[in-house]
Amino acid sequence: MRAAWKLSKYLKPYKHFAILAPILMVLEVVMDLIQPTIIQKIIDEGIAANDTPHIIAMFAAMMACAIIGWLGGAGCSYFSSKAAVNFASDVREDLYETITYFSNTNKDRFTLGKLITNLTNDIEMLQRALNMLLKIFVRGPLMFVGAVIVVFITARELFSVLFFVVPVLIICLYLFIKLSISLFRKVQEAIDQINIRVQENLAGIRVIKAFNCMRHQVEQFAGINQALTMRNMTAEQVIAALMPITQFVVNAGIVLALALGGIKVEAGVMEVGVIVAFINYLMMIMNGLMSSSNVLIQIARAIPSAERVVVVLEELPEITNADQPVKKEIRGDVKFENVSFSYNKHVEPVLKNISFEAKAGSTVGIIGMTGSGKSTLMKLLARLMDVDEGTIYIDGIPIRQYDLETLRGAMAFAPQKAALFSTTIEENLKYGKMDATKEEIREALAASDAYEFVEKLDKKEQHVLTQGATNLSGGQKQRLAMSRALIRKPKILVLDDTTSAVDSITEKMIQSNMKKALKGSTKFIVASKISSIKDADLILVLEDGRLVAQGTHEELLKTSVHYQEIMASQAEKGGVLNE
Template sequence: MHAVLKLSKYLKPYKHFAVLAPILMILEVAMDLVQPTIMQKIIDDGIVMNNTLYIVGMFIVMIACAIIGWLGGAGCNFFSSKAAVNFAADIRADLYETITYFSNSNKDKFTLGKLITNLTNDVEMLQRALNMLLKVFVRGPFMFIGAVLVVFFTARDLFPILFFVVPVLIICLYVFIKLSITLFRKVQEAIDGVNTRVQENLSGIRVIKAFNRMRHQVKQFTGVNEELTKRNMTADQVIAALMPITQFVVNIGIVLALMLGVVKVEAGANEIGVIVAFINYLMMIMNGLMSSSNVLIQIARAIPSAERVVVVLEEQPDITNAENPVKKEILGDVNFEHVSFSYNKQVEPVLKDISFEAKAGSTVGIIGMTGSGKSTLIKLLARLMDVDEGTIYIDGFPIQQYDIETLRNAMAFAPQKATLFSTTIEENLKYGKSDATKEEIKEALVASNAIEFVEKLDKKEQHELTQGATNLSGGQKQRLAMSRALIRKPKILVLDDTTSAVDSITEKMIQKNMKELKGSTKFIVSSKISSIQHANLILVLEDGRIVAKGTHEELLKTSEHYREIVATQVEKGGILHE
């Protein structure tokens, strides 16, 4: 219940809708409860007494009650839907915002599949539960209580039958609802599995096709899909068993009512209309309990969803601001002092005792074998992760003391795997600077040499990218990602192997433009000597350590490791641009 109470705050802005809906539903229930009594009057006082005028009058009253009840039901439906939809929208918005501020470790803790389920299926389940709660759950108990009271006052001789029917129905409901909570928690876990598998398969579809593993992936998906089907079937079968059992109990009550009623009619204690009304009220009691049970089952399904949503909402981001963060303008001096970092604290660190200094406006080249820690090092610069040991200083202040927004606004990243969004090229570039002018956009495209292919497109900067920018080549995506970083004119610019998918001529033009870029401290991660040889400082990483550092000329003289890299690349046809 903690989760439910935690989420109740999202209903407060719409409490007027949440109050109006039940009131209107009570009106509908009241009109429904009147109808069997009117029917009893029509039978006993109209038909039996052959009073046509009375029958017509009561029939008009019945129609009026039906219209009033319909208006109450329609109003309840409108206001309950309005409250439930807005309630779910606000939760979804907060969930998305929370997830957006998660660090890498926060995301890894939940997995993408589970987070997608939280934003879609779980929130939808909560919306449906609230909608039913405001409509059906009000209707069920009021109909049940109202029918019991009417029977007590109008057919007291038949009232003892309820002492058998009602307790049995309530026990059945309790057992089925308890089972439902456990079963639907397992269903949600199975949905996580399906979403995770779909997300992995769609993001890796090219690899799957390249290795001709489509059948293998289909087989894997079939496994998780069958598990979801199995759990859904079990849950639905348990719920399906509730209706026949309750119907059987009510039918026994109807038989008892007819048996006892006939005796009473023969003795002159009751009239036929009373028996007819009692059977109607007995059906109302059953319907009231059944509708209440449906809501309770829906709530049982929503409780696991509420728990999962609250866990995400209560998750605290690993990366947070200091109490009085530094918000001064960043110039770009960077100093790593004995920095170590590990993704998994139980294994050997990925970075070990990293120390170097980069002056504002200088260029730092980072080279090393795959897995040497190059990309991890630059992620620490923007506090995407926090160091385990040591300190990173920017302009003399420890990086943890900076306001995160100030820090990241002063930086720009162009990753090796370019992430572009399904909108226009212009909007993708404005992701780097929202108020960028046409001239700034063109300047950034020229700097990354992306202008070469953008100008050939029919709509140029207004060209729409597909999801994942699959309508561009790898090199084109890298150049647009670089343009997005350059348009920001950052104080610290990070290029993470951003020329790995471009040809040597384009790379040479990009390097020329990079040299002309003033005012930025540049970190260039590359596996190619040609991309970093003009850097003011080159860091050579191996197994998470700096094994050599200096300029290109210095390293050729002092580092055997660096000379081996150079020799290997020259041997393989690599050309060092002078």
């Protein structure tokens, strides 16, 4: 119930729709309840008395009730759908916004597959439950209560039959609904596993094919899919068993009514029309309970979804603004002071006691073996994660005191794995600067040496990238990622091994263009090749998360054994430096 209460605020903007729908449903139910009484009058007062005008009048009244009821039902469907769809849309939008501001730790806690399920299947469940709640759940109880009242007034002689039928039906509904809540919670968990597996497999499809593991992946997916199938079957079978049981109980009630009614008619204390009306009302009671049970089962399916959605909505982003964040313009002085960081607080840190200082406008190269912490160091600079110990200063101010938009607005980041979106090249570059002009886009493309290949595309900057930009080569993707970073003209630029997929000649051209375009920017270049950073004002050498040396290229050649070893290993592999 707490989850439902939490989500109820999303219905408030559409409360007029949510109120109108049940009111119109009341109109439909009242019209439905009147009709068996009209049939009774047609039989007992019209047909029995051979009163044709009375039969015609009652038939006309019955048609009028049917038309009014139809209008009420149609109006209810319209307004309930409007309320449910808008409710779901607002929840989905808020949920997406919440996820967008998550840190990596937040996302890892939920997993991508589960978050996708939250945004799709869970929201759909909530929309369906609300729609049924506003329509059928109003109809069901009203139909049930109304039919019981009418039977008590018009067919009191048969009212005792309800003492058998109604309690048995209610007990059955309670047991089935209680069981279905736990079953559908397991179904949602199985859907999570399906989404996780699909997301992982599609992202790594090239690796799967390269290692010829398609059959293995299909078999793994079949196992997960079978688990979902079994859970779905169990849940659906439980629900399917409800209808025959309730139908049996109602049929038993009809037999009792006919037996008891036959005796009453034989005794002359009841008319045949009363029995016909009672059977109609008994069917209404069953339909009212069944429709109510369908809604309750749908709500039972939606409860786990609501709980899962609320858990995500209540998750607090780990990276947040200070109470009074600094919004001053950033120059670009950067200082790391005894910085340590660990992805898992129970294991050894991946960065240990890192300290260095970079002046505004300087170029800092970062090199080290795979896993030494180079990329992690740069993620801390953009506050994609927060340090465990120590402090990062920008222009002498602790990084945590800066407003996040101000901080990240002064930075540009080009990751090693270019994250491009399935839209045009122009729109991808505008992630760096939303109001970029055509001229600025072309300048940025030229600076990263991407203009030449973009101009050869049929639609040039309007060329649409596929998901993951699979219609471009690795080098082309990296150059577009650099263009997106350069177009911002940031005060702090981070290039995380972004030239690993381009040749040395193109790399030198990019470095030359970057110096001209970003003279006053502080540039951090993470590289695996010494040739990429040898001209940097400061080179940081990382080894197993520690800063083992820092200085210029010439200084490190004389003083750092680690730097000498990296250079020697690259020379052996043919990585010749141009001195």
